[in-house]
Amino acid sequence: MSKKIIYSTRPFRQEFITQIATIAPEFSWQTTLKKSQISDVEIMLGWDRELESELLTKDSNLRWVQSISAGVDYLPLEQLSKNNVLLSNASGLHRDSISQHVLGVILSDYRGIHKSALNQEQHLWKDSTMTYRTLEQANLLIIGTGKIGQRLAELATPFGPTIFGINTSGHKLPNFKETYPIGQLHEVLPDMDIVVNILPLTPETTGLFNAQLFSVMNPEALFINVGRGKSVVTEDLIAALNKQQFRFAALDVFEEEPLPDTSPLWMMDNVLVTPHLSGMTPNFQEKFMQIFLENLKSYHKEQKIAINQVNLNKGY
Structure with a gap:
């Protein structure tokens, strides 16, 4: 046998x-x-x-x-x-790596580090367009409060943001001021300064981030996707950024990977592209x-x- x-x-x-x-x-x-x-x-x-x-x-x-x-x-x-x-x-397994990646992205954006890195290439010392923000004044929305979302909330807490969560039922969790069911996402989004997607891909979450959703976002919001690429409609994302419906997008996952070299996302000043590396784990x-x-x-x-x-x- x-x-x-x-x-x-x-x-x-x-x-x-x-x-x-x-x-x-x-x-x-x-x-x-x-x-x-x-x-x-x-x-x-x-x-x-x-x-x-x-x-x-x-x-x-x-x-x-x-x-x-x-x-x-x-x-x-x-x-x-x-x-x-x-x-x-x-x-x-990836909860620490992804959570630290998200925090790094937030701090890089909020403290002008990302913009400074771009300016360095042009030997530009001062930039009148630079803005600086502090996390203790921010509303942070974590969409997907599983193991990664909970770890992100834990690590972000000492920086002082007010942390909100979205999950299937709206059940309560430590380190979140409030959690809401996913059906209330449209109601919650307008008040959020930082929006992080960590949802798994299911029939319900495929294409969830579309034109309708982007249209209700805070115009000053930072959107971070470390969930699944197909949860975001790329064309709607690009259109929303061009319309300035939200301020900046940091994207680690995409509908098509590798991201085609013809994608407009590569050349947009209000986009940070990382090559699906947030989960890389020592x-x-x-x-x-x-x-x-x-x-x-x-x-x-x-x-x-x-x-x-x-x-x-x-x-x-």
Whole structure:
């Protein structure tokens, strides 16, 4: 009888492979597969699009997918659900990196650092267009109050902004003055100085940031997107910036990636483009394996997921 397989789409250090073998000795660890081995894959780290059709046949033995990312919108969720495949994500792994990225963007904008970097290229010492703001006078809206949103609120609190949140139900959380259900987003936006999108991508959040939403934003607002690119309608974003419906956009994710070199966003003075780097995390393997090994122990014992199980109907 063939040995059951844990198939990983990326390599990990030997110390972790040894721990995996100790927890689940009946499994073989593989980072490449022969055609004859596909049917033996029971656990998968990451996702292999090229093998998707073979991994999701009615005769497949795939029982659990551990996503390497927090977002899972790129996975075939409906088919995973039909096949009764468990799915867990890496939620929380990137919370410090993304939160620090957002704070860096805010401070760079509020203290004129971004504009100074641009002026340096022109040897420009004084700039009459420079403005300076302080966070203790700002209303900060965090749209998506999961692990990243909560960490951002925690780190931002000492700087003194008044912090508001948007989540599905409006449930209360520490470090937020008020939280609102997503249905009240239009009502809340006009009073916000900083708007940060950290929402997962679902049918409800796809294209959420559109012309209608941008039209009610504070004209002095800073908009930051570190959520998902497809939650923003790019054409509407560009139009809103040109109409000065809000002041500045800092974008780390885009509808199309890499961002095409023909995109107007590259050349707009009121836009900061970063190449999907907010989630880049030092010590990724250690942090990821804390999640996977805990789940592997639970799966091996009870065929259940201990942490970060994804609701396949909701998509997060």
